Amino acid sequence: MPSVFIKTYGCQMNERDSEAVAAQLVAKGYSLAPDERVADVVLLNTCSVRDLAEQKAIWKMGNLAGTARKQGRDQVLGFMGCMAQSRGKQLIESLPDVDLVLGTQKFHRAAEYLDALLSGQREKIVDTAEEAGSQAAIREHLLTGAADKKSVTAFVSIMQGCNQHCTFCIVPFTRGEERSRTIPDVVAECRELVARGVREITLLGQIVTSYGKRDYPAKDGKSAFVQLLEAVHEIEGLDRIRFTSPHPKGYGDDLVEAYGRLPKLVESAHLPLQSGSDRLLKLMHRGYTRERFVGLVEKLRHVQSGMGISTDIIVGFPGETEADFEDTLSLCRQVEFDLAYVFKYSPRKDTPAATMPDQLSEEVIEERHQRLLNLTNELAAKKYEALIGSTQQILVEGPSRRNPARYEGRTRSNKIVVFPGSERHRGHLMNLRIERTGSFTLYGDPAVVGMESEENAPSFTPHPNDSPAPAS
Ligand code: 5AD
Numbered sequence: 001m002p003s004v005f006i007k008t009y010g011c012q013m014n015e016r017d018s019e020a021v022a023a024q025l026v027a028k029g030y031s032l033a034p035d036e037r038v039a040d041v042v043l044l045n046t047c048s049v050r051d052l053a054e055q056k057a058i059w060k061m062g063n064l065a066g067t068a069r070k071q072g073r074d075q076v077l078g079f080m081g082c083m084a085q086s087r088g089k090q091l092i093e094s095l096p097d098v099d100l101v102l103g104t105q106k107f108h109r110a111a112e113y114l115d116a117l118l119s120g121q122r123e124k125i126v127d128t129a130e131e132a133g134s135q136a137a138i139r140e141h142l143l144t145g146a147a148d149k150k151s152v153t154a155f156v157s158i159m160q161g162c163n164q165h166c167t168f169c170i171v172p173f174t175r176g177e178e179r180s181r182t183i184p185d186v187v188a189e190c191r192e193l194v195a196r197g198v199r200e201i202t203l204l205g206q207i208v209t210s211y212g213k214r215d216y217p218a219k220d221g222k223s224a225f226v227q228l229l230e231a232v233h234e235i236e237g238l239d240r241i242r243f244t245s246p247h248p249k250g251y252g253d254d255l256v257e258a259y260g261r262l263p264k265l266v267e268s269a270h271l272p273l274q275s276g277s278d279r280l281l282k283l284m285h286r287g288y289t290r291e292r293f294v295g296l297v298e299k300l301r302h303v304q305s306g307m308g309i310s311t312d313i314i315v316g317f318p319g320e321t322e323a324d325f326e327d328t329l330s331l332c333r334q335v336e337f338d339l340a341y342v343f344k345y346s347p348r349k350d351t352p353a354a355t356m357p358d359q360l361s362e363e364v365i366e367e368r369h370q371r372l373l374n375l376t377n378e379l380a381a382k383k384y385e386a387l388i389g390s391t392q393q394i395l396v397e398g399p400s401r402r403n404p405a406r407y408e409g410r411t412r413s414n415k416i417v418v419f420p421g422s423e424r425h426r427g428h429l430m431n432l433r434i435e436r437t438g439s440f441t442l443y444g445d446p447a448v449v450g451m452e453s454e455e456n457a458p459s460f461t462p463h464p465n466d467s468p469a470p471a472s
Pocket of ligand 1: 348
């Protein structure tokens with residue numbers, strides 16, 4: 001059977017989509033190639049959020065096509081995901097070696113289309129059409145992590161699309177209108193994952209706080225998303241729940257209160273700020289003010305003092321003045337994020353911001369980017385250092401990505417802790433004393449550890465749907 005290699009660009013949603021496509025192909029008899037050079041099929045799962053991400057994937061495809069030609073190999077090459085959706089057949093026009101362009105509502109068709117291409121039934125396929133119900137089609141899991149061992153954590157897609165239309169953002173065009181899966185459907189998938197040994201689930205969507213708005217009316221003051229959290233929380237054997245990406249304006253009191261009430265909902269929130277200037281927030285169509293954002297952070301920290309708060313910030317949005325930028329700096333000083341992803345503004349096709357006046361020069365954007373990074377890194381380092389000497393609960397995920405001789409897990413507040421562990425720790429909740437910090441990493445002391453009792457240890461009973469190891 002043919003082998004496939006999938007390379008993923010971009011966010012966790014993309015990682016999840018790639019995993020689902022890989023699982024689907026493996027179920028149809030494909031194998032996962034260890035390397036793009038030996039694969040019969042190479043798929044690039046693309047990101048459109050910034051131009052750089054698109055350029056990287058286009059460059060990569062040109063490279064793949066060149067190598068395949070030089071070696072006289074008949075590789076099937078495909079783009080899928082966000083850039084496939086936004087550029088469609090134009091990708092084949094500019095890169096004629098590309099055989100497949102698979103949009104964001106078509107991941108479940110990958111096997112069918114690849115079969116047709118490999119058997120020579122069809123020569124080129126572009127499918128970027130909308131498909132009703134496609135949000136519920138991303139459900140297969142591989143669940144194999146490092147060293148072919150079972151994953152302890154898993155992503156579950158709960159909704160697709162976004163109706164917010166922030167003026168800088170291409171996502172509504174690439175992912176479409178908001179469509180949610182049903183609560184029973186999501187819960188069933190989570191249950192199955194837990195039965196396969198998963199102990200932490202991250203609920204995913206482009207704007208999860210808008211989950212189920214149209215389908216589930218608020219009940220006892222609880223939004224559809226909080227109702228979903230409660231339903232997932234009921235699952236026995238599940239230890240931790242996370243979610244991403246939310247919108248700050250979607251954090252109603254019901255969600256803030258859920259952090260205090262649902263022990264499996266860990267103390268971690270990603271709150272994309274984008275800017276600290278009210279003037280820019282308005283131009284960005286974000287739907288909150290600086291004051292409301294700061295108020296939300298305060299509320300969350302009031303409910304859970306150890307709340308880890310991460311954010312996304314854009315520098316160089318059209319018209320951003322030095323004073324606007326200073327507002328962002330001052331908000332960061334005030335809030336002290338645990339982690340900030342800082343992005344240089346990138347004009348995106350069909351978005352209102354792309355044609356706004358006063359687009360900033362690259363030099364200004366670069367300079368602000370550096371200044372903000374310096375500040376957010378310095379503030380984050382302080383947050384990490386403040387944890388030295390404290391005891392943190394971690395869920396052990398496997399060998400450390402930085403140093404495979406060690407093991408790592410995450411704190412409830414979403415910080416990586418590296419410690420001298422072994423395979424028997426995988427999947428366990430442990431209490432570690434934090435000894436020192438590195439760059440966005442904590443180091444735990446193995447001498448002062450507590451591990452939950454063996455009876456609670458997860459059983460990794462092979463599941464009938466289990467698939468061979470992924471090729472990473
Ligand atoms: N330019 C730069 N950054 C962007 N993001 C989204 N669109 C753009 C853009 N056009 C950032 C936002 C978002 C994150 C996923 O990517 O900060 O939260």
